[in-house]
Amino acid sequence: MEIKEIRTLILNDRPNQLWLEIETDEGVTGLGETFFGAQSVAAYVHTVAAPHLIGKNPLDIEGHARALKPRHGFRSNGAEIRGNSAIDIALWDLMGKAFDAPLHTCLGGASRNEIAVYNTCAGYNYLKPSVRLAQARSLDWGGTEQGPYDDLQAFLDTPEDLARSLIDEGYTAMKIWPFDRAAMKHGGQYIDREDLEAGIDIVRRIRKAVGDRIGIMMECHSLWNLPTAKRIARRLEEFDLEWLEDMVRPDDIGALAELSAFTSTPICASELMGTRHNYRDLLEARAASVVMIDLTWCGGPTEARKIAAMADTYSRPVTMHDCTGPVSFACGVHLSMHAPNAMLQEMTRAHYSSWYRDVVDGLPLVENGRVMAPQSPGHGLSLSKGLRKNPGLQVQVTRQE
Ligand SMILES: [Mg+2]
Missing domain, CATH: 3.20.20.120 (Enolase-like C-terminal domain)
Structure with a gap:
């Protein structure tokens, strides 16, 4: 299984909220989330984290967490760590789906x-x-x-x-x-x-x-x-x-x-x-x-x-x-x-x-x-149809070439 695409989703009327989806070549999707400074987090995700993750095995969660430890903002909940949090949640969600088991x-x-x-x-x-x-x-x-x-x-x-x-x-x-x-x-x-x-x-x-x-x-x-x-x-x-x-x-x-x-x-x-x-x-x-x-x-x-x-x-x-x-x-x-x-x-x-x-x-x-x-x-959560149809939803995508 390989990571094929990473999407960030921000609703105009909830500007602090960021959702993140990681999709694999097998069509399984993991969902992550973080809060505050959503646009900064999205910029980090698409410029730094996504290029590292695309093409990799989503189940190597510890390895990804270590590789994504930032050189700056490492001891904080700054944009890098919030972005990594959303990614990590999506990866665990994917793992649960891959093994048909709840997160706990x-x-x-x-x-x-x-x-x-x-x-x-x-x-x-x-x-x-x-x-x-x-x-x-x-x-x-x-x-x-x-x-x-x-x-x-x-x-x-x-x-x-x-x-x-x-x-x-x-x-x-x-x-x-x-x-x-x-x-x-x-x-x-x-x-x-x-x-x-x-x-x-x-x-x-x-x-x-x-x-x-x-x-x-x-x-x-x-x-x-x-x-x-x-x-x-x-x-x-x-x-x-x-x-x-x-x-x-x-x-x-x-x-x-x-x-x-x-x-x-x-x-x-x-x-x-x-x-x-x-x-x-x-x-x-x-x-x-x-x-x-x-x-x-x-x-x-x-x-x-x-x-x-x-x-x-x-x-x-x-x-x-x-x-x-x-x-x-x-x-x-x-x-x-x-x-x-x-x-x-x-x-x-x-x-x-x-x-x-x-x-x-x-x-x-x-x-x-x-x-x-x-x-x-x-x-156990997935984004609702209503959210996806919301005209105020901004979606940004990084995908495998
Ligand atoms: Mg409190």
Whole structure:
């Protein structure tokens, strides 16, 4: 089997999203995905990676991962690593199809056949509208949308109802980010007393409404400096949160280690880290209790399963990211099935119930707050007919001469 063609696909109205297809001479296609800077990733894929891969055996995944290690941007989740992540996912998908086995079987087999999901309380259009420099523009959250799962607006306005709605659907945990607006105000350098109280109040209202029937993860999007993160963390201790996520930027491992030592709440980091070399530093410094991985950013399943194994060696659980795209979610689910130290899978019910369904077929089944091990070959997803017919779809192709 040889790689014959590599395609990248970008939708005009989802400019951050990149899908990638690798097609073989036997007519089998693997699907990959990544997020942010889609045009830069496409340029990398077609000028650097595709010329190397065309004509090669798609099943030599480790060899390709090593050959594509960039000379620049190697210790990051920059365009090269995001492109390699999308390629690696597509290659694993192809392997699953070649051997008629689901991705988690290809990764080394299952540790479980279902896992609890928690809901990330984003709205339907969260992260959709524009290419952004950073999450630091998260005041512009994609707008308020009509629908039962407008969960971002709900955690700000009616957190009690939101918590009850999640419990009714079987969720046992929820993730919110009520301090982001306050971070915008002073560039994350200081929090006004009333903003601190307003953020705390949202957590208090959830606890008051439903008690301990739901776990709460606090997302902070790396917006705070260390002293302010400590202030917020100290106030949140009484609520026994599941974790504090990305309170400070994960490029300061020392700050994360200091925060971990400071608070009794578990520190979670970080979907924003690329490659196992960064995770090694995080683990060596004992800087996080919960290790978050995004397979579309860290280097793909090849890198992610090594990160998961390394975290296990350091007695840390891993949890896989979702919020950016359906392939990311599905691959996270497969690694959650494989990795013995997986704890909870992230999902975004607003996305899962709406646009994920528009762009792909074959989403993993979520029932009563649990996601089941997908049984289709590969990761199980394929791009939908609707997506392919979308007039705003840009397709770029590199093919065998
Ligand atoms: Mg996060």
